Amino acid sequence: MQPVEMAQAAVMAALCAATAIIAVVVPFAGGLALLGTVPMGLLAYRDRLRVLIAATVAAATIAFLIAGMGGFMTVVNCAYIGGLTGVIKRHRRGLPTVIAASVVAGALFGAVAVLALTVLARLRHLIFDAITANVQGVAAAMDQVPLPEFHRAADDLTGFFGMLLRHWQLLILAQSIVSIVIVSLLGWWALSRVLDRLRGVPDVHKLELPADSGPVAPVPVRLNQVRFRYPQTGHDALGPLSLEVQAGEHVAVTGANGSGKTTLMLLLAGRAPTAGTVERPGSVGLGALGGTAVVMQHPESQVLGTRVADDVVWGLPAGTTTDVDRLLEEVGLTGFAERDTGGLSGGELQRLAVAAALAREPALLIADEVTSMVDPQGRDVLLRVLSGLAGSAGRHRTSLVHITHYNDEVGSADRIIDLSGSPDNTAMVETAEVPAAPANVAAGHSGPPVLELSGVGHEYGSRTPWAKTALRDISFTVEEGDGLLIHGGNGSGKSTLAWIIAGLTTPTSGTCLLGGRPADEQVGAVALSFQAARLQLMRSHVGLEVASAAGFSPHDQARVYSALAAVGLDAALAGRRIDQLSGGQMRRLVLAGLLARAPRALILDEPLAGLDATSREGLLRLLEDLRRDTGLTVVVISHDFAGLGELCPRTLHLRNGVLVPAPAGAA
Structure with a gap:
């Protein structure tokens, strides 16, 4: 297999094994096993059969080691249902193919079971004796009812069961076919809808492996x-x-x-x-x-x-x-x-x-x-x-x-x-010196305090041999309408600090208060825009994304258009697919959904990454207007400083998880 196929198989196997283990170990969670069909169906739909087989072997091994035969069989069932649905969908077949394939699969499985029970005679007698005892118990209970109809029904039950045992091969074969057909139809009904939606999503940035077998020579x-x-x-x-x-x-x-x-x-x-x-x-x-x-x-x-x-x-x-x-x-x-x-x-x-x-x-x-x-x-x-x-x-x-x-x-x-075909240099970005921090980092805007951090520290993997300190003794205040730039090198703790301010991470020491209350008790009150805007967009179309992020109905077109207009996006984009947007438009779309929720503060983690000069200027002007006109509190986490002076008059510098004075030579 190719490395990318190995990666796909590994990820999907882990997902399937996890759902299988949960379905077996957690009481009354058997229905979750159906979720395991989704990763296997995706593999069968998009990749070669060998990728599905590799994922099945890996997932079944993991599930068997943790949850025993129950986990093993759950993975096998998920691989069968997902593989059947994915392969049929990939070849654009329909329900008749599902029924035919499931009948064949049921007959094969039943034949294997009959053969195994024929060879393992003692196991067959043990199973049949257990079932016979249960049937006789039911018949005895029916005999206790003082009605002749129940007596006849008890006799009929034992007679019918005895006839089935005499033809047990046909019984097991029929039971196998019926059960597998039913399971296959249920899996097809549920999983095919997921794959139908994926078919309409263009994989626009897919790196394809051309089918050439010549010597490797990509240049000239x-x-x-x-x-x-x-x-x-x-x-x-x-x-x-x-x-x-x-x-x-x-x-x-x-x-x-x-x-x-x-x-x-x-x-x-x-x-x-x-x-x-x-x-x-x-x-x-x-x-x-x-x-x-x-x-x-x-x-x-x-x-x-x-x-x-x-x-x-x-x-x-x-x-x-x-x-x-x-x-x-x-x-x-x-x-x-x-x-x-x-x-x-x-x-x-x-x-x-x-x-x-x-x-x-x-x-x-x-x-x-x-x-x-x-x-x-x-x-x-x-x-x-x-x-x-x-x-x-x-x-x-x-x-x-x-x-x-x-x-x-x-x-x-x-x-x-x-590629822009322009004779000037307007699309290029100029770099800037690190901005200097004011003497008193706690003094800023004159509004009431919105965020108050006191002695905040955070340690990943706390109390384990792999513990790693990300932040130590961070204290500062952000007031209403303030603009704050947090600067630091890679690994200095900037993103960890952003997650703590947004309430998504609880600090291991100190307090982070939003309006006087712990920020982790008010998740959603502080909006956070991640580094990669595309990873934050979860819906297929622009209008659906805005409505989903803001929490209102996608049918409320007036609110959708208003949210888009607030970030400088044309209302005509509401019906466009998200994958058709540029990087700058995606960042604005994320802001549209976040701002429509009326957050107490807005945190932007590397908001300028990947934007050309024109897009940067437009985004910064938009944020400056929002901060000035609406009193929005803005915290920007970035190592890119060009043009941020108006938006963020204050600067904090992080180094190795600690606030430090401005670097030597800062502007």
Whole structure:
């Protein structure tokens, strides 16, 4: 199997095993076993049969070790129902196929059971004796009723059961067919609806593995008048475009949000264009040694190992020698090899993703906004690594396509491609110095206090050998209408602090009060916008998302339009699919749903990541107007400071979980 298939099988097996174990161990929770059919159905619907088999073996083993034969059989049943439904849906068949397949499956299962009971005669006699005792007990109870009809019914019952036992092979075969047909129909009825909804969701940013078996040689690559149009859209996302990337060349790709930069990444990584041609000397070799490696903007989607060292070598062929420590040192993660990836910050995950890409010694590395989640020091490290890849002097001798919004990141490139087609530099983002903190960090806006933190500390894995302190003795006050910037490097505790302020995490020490009451008792009163806006959007269409996040009916079009207008989005977007929005529009949509709930305060975690200069300016102007006109309290957590002076007059600096004075040289 391919590494991506192994990852899919592992994740779905874990989900199925977990539901099976809960269904067996927890009293009266047997109905939850149906949930286990969903991950297995998704595997059968989207992947090859071998992926479903691998997931079934893994899940069944885990469930057997924890919950015994009950867990094992529950996983097998989930795999059968999910696999049957997924395969039939993938081949666009219907109910008659389900019935025919379930009859065949029932007959096979029944034949196996008959054969087993024929061989295991003592087990068969034990089972039949137990059933006979139960039937005779029922007949005896019926004989106690002083009515002749009950006596005759008791005699008929024992006679009928005796006849069934004489033909037990047919009984077991019929029972197996009927039960499996019923279970299959119930699974089809429930699961097919889920898969029907998934069929209408276009997987717009899917990296496909082309079916080519030639030698791996992704560069030089030449694009001739290529166009690309995503499913269910009426316009091209890219093109017509012609360009060439030579071996060992460093190409910077710039452009506004929505200009087609990520689409170009997909084409270079092997996705077929809808028009035009892409020429290479060999296969793309996506993820293969000496092939093409891709590092995307959001590292959460591509970090798979539970340990840092495991993730670096994930998917490499057996026997490959990799100097993990050297690669980690190269990207600024010295000493992280044994760390748990679940405890890394967004910037640390991004550096890890770059190390894993370099472990493949790629001939072509595509870096899509890889510095957007990284602090200034981490950016400098990654830029030195990336700029040293290309050319004859580069240690890795890699062609680099670097997609970026930052003006200072294109200087080392051999060539710059601007997809926006603009002769000026309006889409590029200028970097800024770290803003200085005021002498008294508690003094700010003149309004009443909204947030009061006193001695807040937090420790992950408290009272375990894996305990890790994230925050220590954090104290400050945020007043109504205040604007506060919290700055710090990757891993300094910024996101942990955001979750505590939003009430989603209870601090292990100290207090976080919202309006005089603990914030964790008022979840929802403080709105939190996550780093990755797409992960916060749960509905299929814009209007549904706004209504769901704000808690009102999606049929209330006036409130939907008003919420969209409040963040500068056109009402016509209400009927559009979320996957058709740009990154800037997604961030505004998240804000529309959050602000429609009228929160006491708004926390924005890395709100400017991945936005071009125009989108950044528009979002900041929107937030400044909301803070000024409505008295909204805004807390911004960011390592990107350009343009934040008006929105956030106050700044706090975090380092290793502690508030510190402004760094030397801060503006």
